[in-house]
Amino acid sequence: MTSRRSFLKTVGVAAAGLLAPYSVLRAADKTADRPNVIMIMVDDLGYYDLGCYGHPKLKTPVIDKLANDGIRLTSFYSGATVCTPSRMALLTGAYPSRLGWTKGVIGYLIKTDSGLSPKALTMAEIFKSQGYKTGIFGKWHLGDRKQFRPHRQGFDTTYYIDKSNNQTKDLWRDDELIEKFKNPLLTEQFSREAVKFIKDNKDKPFFLYLPYSAPHFPVQPHPKWKGKSNFGKYGDVVEEVDFRIGEMLKTLEEAKLDKKTIVIFMSDNGPERNQQAQAKPYRGLKWSALEGGTRVPCIFRFPGVIPPGQESDALTGAIDILPTLSHACGIDLKSISKGSPVIDGVDVWGTLIGKKGFAHPRNDLLYWHGAKGFYAIRVGDWKMFFNRKGAELKGGDGKAPVLFNLTDDVAEKNDLSAKHPERIKAMKALASKRLAEIKANSIPLGKDG
Secondary structure: OOOHHHHHHHHOHHHHHHOOOOOOOOOOOHHHHOOEEEEEEEOOOOOOOOHHHOOOOOOOHHHHHHHHOOEEEOOEEOOOOOHHHHHHHHHHOOOHHHHOOOOOEEOEEEOOOEEOOOOOOOHHHHHHHOOOEEEEEEEOOOOOOHHHOHHHOOOOEEEEEOOOOOOOOEEEEOOEEEEEOOHHHHHHHHHHHHHHHHHHOOOOOEEEEEEOOOOOOOOOOOOOOOOOOOOHHHHHHHHHHHHHHHHHHHHHHHOOOHHHEEEEEEEOOOOOOOOOOOOOOOOOOOOOOOHHHHEOOEEEEOOOOOOOOEEEOOOEEHHHHHHHHHHHOOOOHHHHOOOOOOOOOOOOHHHHOOOOOOOOOOOEEEEEEOOOEEEEEEEOOEEEEOOHHHHOOOOOOOOOOEEEEOOOOOOOOOOOHHHOHHHHHHHHHHHHHHHHHHHHOOOOOEEOO
């Protein structure tokens, strides 16, 4: 396998000559005129937990406007149902099992001497190789040993916690331990660093990854936000995130960068048990392969390119963001990704911009339980679990496949397998094919030493 780092060194910024032109780029300096990217990911926010997704009490005017100015996805799936594999999938465009993940998160079911393999090519490394300045401000959770830290995975500027806010108290820059953080202040701190990064890089293309640790438990509001919402502590924390995103978007406007910046908002997985987060109308929580564990809010905005006020129910995954952004930013992903694990994502840019005649390229998706690996497959409107236990249905033999039609049965309660044996057979065959290919083209987790 070709070393990804030696390949990137060879590619470097000179790889701009390989890039296909894109309509939003001016004919002059394509490097300078490529769109910036801001990718915001919140932690454990449920599908229902925004005003624009139907919550009656949470006030999220900034995110709601982001949706109104762009496109809101209603069949978007995070990369997995828990933190570590979700982030693996997002940053590499690959199913987490292709990167050696089998269960859990680092620090729980995954030992702390493990992390995202250096052989995996990250989104940050790809953008950096094309002349972008790259920064991460938030939760990493892809390895806390030196060789796994974000500044060794493509990020020029870092300010992060290496695990969830209930697992650590350490705040880092590169290899430097800055301080023992205070959980209620993290959203403000991460946002402040993001704003500074935008100001520092306003004259060059940048890729900003902002994975907030909020509203992951413990849910502890900022002192100035405590009691401000109509939805308890959880509402206080979510509404502060909304406000901080607004500050960042204002910084973009003041720098006259809002019309040349793609902004993405999403959640890493569904709600944590015993928290106020909700996934209505879907059943299931974080860790579960039911819809509520992995179907999450996702919004794209790119003024003048993505038409405003749009909504799409097209099947889309976090693994699709890497190839989609590469297309949008004029990056020849195939030439750069040689030697790295296979990318499972597909380019859905045509769907986002409402391109006439564009055939949405994703029709199937695999689902992973956070502690038990592969559990289900979706094909079109149909979702099949390999047993009743996985679907959390009572009764039956516990072994027969379970089939749901997600259009008619969003709560996944009506098993239609007996009525569609041929569909079951076809979906089983497709799942087996997908899993066999993943097994044949995968790498192990990185190990310290």
